[in-house]
Amino acid sequence: MSEWWTRLATFEFAQPWWLLLLLALIPWWRRTGRAGVTPAVSYSSLRHFAGLGRKVAPAATRRPSWLPMLAVVAVVVALAGPRIERGADENESEGIDVMLVLDASRSMDSADFDFEGQQISRRAALERVIGDFIAEREQDRIGIVAFAEQPYLISPLTLDHGWMMEALTEMKTALGTALGSGVEAAVDLLRQTDGGNRVIIAVTDGLNTGGTDPLEAARLARSYGVRLYTIAVVSYDEMQTGVDDLMLSQMARLAGGQFFQAADGASLESIYDQIDQLERQEFKRNELRAFTELFPWAACAAMGLVMIELAAGFGGRSRAP
Template identity: 40%
Template sequence: MNWFSPYWFYPKTLLSFYWANVYLLWLLGLVPFFFFLKWVFSSHRKQTLLLSVEGLAGKRGLLVKFRFLVPLFFMMGVGCLVLAIARPQLPGSGSENFTEGVDIAIAVDISESMLARDLQPNRLEAAKNIGRRFIEGRINDRIALVAFAGETVTLSPLTTDYVSLKEYLADLSTDLVKTSGTAIGTALASCVNKLRDVPGKSRVAIIISDGDNTAGAIPPETALELARSFGVRVYTIAIGKPGSDEVVDEKTLRMLAGGPEGRFFQATDNTALTRIFDQIDHLEKSLAESARVYDMTDYYYQYLNWGILFFLMSLFLRFTFLGNLLED
């Protein structure tokens, strides 16, 4: 639309803009205030001039009232200049794009207790099956895979090779790590290590386990501090039914999920585990949508053109008889 249009001053138009420097709009309220102060101080200094103008008012009638056009146009020019430097913007047509995907590190407990059959066919196989579905639902996300018992082993660094990831997941077994125990703190630290240097803010560690921290050189509290310092969200899943032969200890997992934007989930059966991964999938997609990038188009030049026009009109009128009335 042509800049020379009243459309740019409609309230609906002004409210539709994204203002890059929105804090500058408060200057609009100061513009008339400063002109009012100028008028007050000048009226005190030039009381005789006011009488002169009043005398002219009787002679020239309506024309004398036009003397206010000069400061009015100047004030409108200043207002348009403020709108211009506040940078009104609108998203460009068809410019909506998603940012890069989420970086996710998944750590799966492969200790002997994960062979308990309170989930079908057992806890480990249930986690592998649902994890496979979770991987299939990703598009641009990079995923790393870590297995842990008394020690940790990295099966895959961050990658979008989902075919290989599913193969690594299928090969998970309790034979991969010979050291017994559950090194949850070390597992989380390993996940953070894979995520700490990646760009962006969408970094997630998912810990799947059924026990408390009983092994490893890094305490869970230290690992959580590392996650916080690198901005890694921690989702923990306690897998197993309470009261089963293999006790499910949730204390450490709940503590780890207490960080910023962390979540704790409890998978007491296969259906619950499926719902948990669906929730995590939904959480990450919601965060990705909130991080949309728009190709913004600036419209400051419309108001800059109007400002220049008002300044020129004010300058022109100042050199006519209206300017003489102001100086009289």
Template identity: 35%
Template structure:
């Protein structure tokens, strides 16, 4: 769409006419005139009067109109373009230790491992975080950043889907995962720093103690939501003695996870099945809403250089034509050739 940014600049158009009407013509000096050996075409040496040719007036007025058009800033406004919206800076730290392979969850009536359930439900959560920067950490014996904070949710989803249990080791380094997340979030705006930590065990590996890591999170204003995942009852086959019911989440350190969340202003959630896990992510959606307004901008192409260029071409063309006429009038050879 074409438009003028400063259309009021066209009020300058009558300025030359007003100047010509209001200002008196310059007085001509009368007296002894300089006698030149060669007569200049169209010049009255005695009076000094040299009326402006009509074509020069037209060029001057056209050039002035083009200058006014350039000052009015013609623009071409493009179609609206969606901007990536700035919401939260969300890091997901997912436990990929050996115990996450325990098949005590179910999806669609079919048993799945804890990690398989997390992939499915956390994937839906990531898809809903439109406008947020999302990153992914997986941890076991060590913590690794698989995806830095990014608006590209598809990349985060792909990395989550391709990760496997045991990739970062079989043990659980909760403190290292929190420390790595704090390190990545500390450069982001304070009100946007959020970590969602999901684990099924107790800290039994790593260099950084979880309590010290939590203190670092408090100092850097990182809010931590902790999720303890795993069923509390599971029937296992004892072979010759039949089957028995065990608690596969006996090692879950719920007290530590609760303290981490409480100290940092987050919340601790317990996910015993996939239904609870899905509800937890919905609650986090409500607690940490993304940007609610679509941001758009319309690209603007400035076109003022077109009328400005034409105005300069007219000015140079007028000067060249005037000098050429003067040269022809003062050069006997040019007059003879004419």
């Protein structure tokens, strides 16, 4: 019962301007029941016509004058498109496409990251957090591009997240940090998809050392409607000198995302949780709302009222003399 009331609370009209036609019924309603016009010919008595024709029962002559009005009201309501929401249309809803762009430079092997009381490498911490992140996004296609001196594909966009995580464990670190080239490669993969929601989450722990200009890569992402989030993964000692905060912030701002900085496992988990919530809100705004249309009910009500009016009219019609 509570679910029924919840759905009823979403009642609305798709085209409410049709309801303005109801204003035209006000003069009609006010005239209903008024005395007829003055007769053109007056008779002193009608007793000479008393025997002509067949008498009609009084009940039959009293047809309900409000039936035509109700029928018109029902037609207007039907035209206005009454409906109630039944929630998001699962048949129309789709996930989003997410490319993870991960730093595979040798510094990611540095075991200086505090994660739940243990000192582990930045790469190991990132793998754990990514695992939790994708576990909550079963409908999203996710892929991974790694970058060191050059970008390379670890996993294309896929719904097989288990296989993707296995491929991630095979990632090899190398020299160099070509962040811009990694983002550019991810944009090239995303622009070939038909999805409306496309996201890149780029993670790095060092300064860009070559390849495509990171800001140009961010502008490329923006041109294809791809949101870009950037994350700096550094120790507390390297926060000021280990990464270019300004560049990473500019990249995110250019492509409609945000910049984050993580110095331990807890902050890295919090960042991915924030990105997860931001993307869920964005996706929710783009979901199709599905409705149960009430037009047939209003149309049937109008037809029923018309039939009753016609039946009453034929049943109460008297025979002419």
